[in-house]
Amino acid sequence: MYIIVPSSSSMKLTSSLASKLNAEIANVTRKRFPDGEMYVRIETDLKDRDVIVLGNTSHDSDLIEYLLLLNAAYEEKPATLNAVIPYFGYARQHMRYNPGEPVSSKVFTKAIENFADSIMAVEIHDEETLKFSAKPFTNVKVYDSIADYHKNHDIDYVISPDDGGYERAKSIAKYLKVDAYYIEKKRIDSRTVEMKMPDIDSRNRNILIVDDMISTGGTVIKASRILKDSGAKKIYVSAVHGVFSLNSAANIMENVDDLSVSDTIETGYSRITVSNDIKNALEKKIKV
Numbered sequence: 659m660y661i662i663v664p665s666s667s668s669m670k671l672t673s674s675l676a677s678k679l680n681a682e683i684a685n686v687t688r689k690r691f692p693d694g695e696m697y698v699r700i701e702t703d704l705k706d707r708d709v710i711v712l713g714n715t716s717h718d719s720d721l722i723e724y725l726l727l728l729n730a731a732y733e734e735k736p737a738t739l740n741a742v743i744p745y746f747g748y749a750r751q752h753m754r755y756n757p758g759e760p761v762s763s764k765v766f767t768k769a770i771e772n773f774a775d776s777i778m779a780v781e782i783h784d785e786e787t788l789k790f791s792a793k794p795f796t797n798v799k800v801y802d803s804i805a806d807y808h809k810n811h812d813i814d815y816v817i818s819p820d821d822g823g824y825e826r827a828k829s830i831a832k833y834l835k836v837d838a839y840y841i842e843k844k845r846i847d848s849r850t851v852e853m854k855m856p857d858i859d860s861r862n863r864n865i866l867i868v869d870d871m872i873s874t875g876g877t878v879i880k881a882s883r884i885l886k887d888s889g890a891k892k893i894y895v896s897a898v899h900g901v902f903s904l905n906s907a908a909n910i911m912e913n914v915d916d917l918s919v920s921d922t923i924e925t926g927y928s929r930i931t932v933s934n935d936i937k938n939a940l941e942k943k944i945k946v
C-alpha cells in the first residue's frame with residue numbers, strides 16, 4: 659500500500675489519487691522561519707513504506723517545498739521512494755539556447771534523482787529531460803482523459819497549435835472519431851509568430867484546440883481568433899497544464915466557448931483529472 663506525501667501545490671490531486679490507489683496520505687507540517695525560509699516535517703512514519711512524493715514544481719517555492727519533502731522522505735529510509743511530479747517546471751529550458759545559459763531541467767532532474775528511486779512526470783514539455791536521469795523516468799500521457807472530457811461536445815476537428823503537438827491531437831481525435839490537423843507556426847522575429855491554418859472548411863464546425871500547456875495564452879488565443887474568423891461555430895480549448903501567467907485564463911475565456919485544463923496544476927479550470935493516468939502508470943511500473 660502506497661503512502662503519499664503531498665506537496666501543498668497538489669493537495670486535490672493527492673486526495674483523488676489516494677482514493678484511486680487506496681493509499682494513505684502522510685501528515686505534513688509546513689511553516690516559515692522568521693527569515694522567510696521554508697520548514698517542512700513529515701509527521702507520519704515512512705520507514706520501509708512505498709512512498710510517493712506528489713507535487714508540481716510550477717513556482718520556485720513549489721520546487722523548494724518539493725525537494726525538501728523528497729529529502730525528508732528519503733531520510734526516513736522508505737522501501738521505495740517515487741517522485742511523482744504532475745507538472746515538471748523548468749522543462750522548457752532542456753537545452754542551452756545561448757552560451758552562458760543553464761540546462762535548467764537537468765539541474766532539477768539531478769536534484770530529484772539524488773533521493774528518488776524513480777521519477778514520473780505528466781506530459782513533460784520535452785522528453786529530452788528524461789535522458790538526464792539514470793533512474794527510471796516515466797512521462798505519462800493523458801490524451802484519453804482529455805478526449806473523454808470532450809466526448810459529448812460534438813467536436814468536428816481537433817487542432818494542435820503547432821506540429822509538436824500533432825501526436826496529441828491525433829490521439830484525441832482518434833478517440834473522438836474525428837480528424838486532426840495542426841497549425842504551421844512561423845517565427846517572424848522574437849516577438850511575432852505567424853500562423854498558417856490547415857486547409858479545412860471550419861464553417862459551422864465545433865473545433866477543439868489542444869496544447870501541452872497554456873502560459874500567456876497567446877498561442878491559443880491567436881489560433882481561436884483565426885478559426886472564429888474562418889466561421890467556426892464553437893471553439894473548445896484544452897491543455898494538459900494550465901500555467902496561466904499574466905491572468906491569461908480570463909483573456910482566453912473572452913475568445914473561446916470552453917476552457918479546460920487538467921489538475922497537474924490546480925486551477926479554477928482544472929476540469930480533467932490525471933489521477934487515473936498516474937494510477938495506471940504506477941501499476942504498470944510495478945508489473946515491469
Ligand code: R5P
Nearest residue numbers: 870871872873874875876877
Ligand atoms: C509551445 O511549444 C507550447 O506547446 C505551447 O504552445 C506554449 O508554451 C504556449 O505558450 P503561451 O500560452 O504563452 O502562448
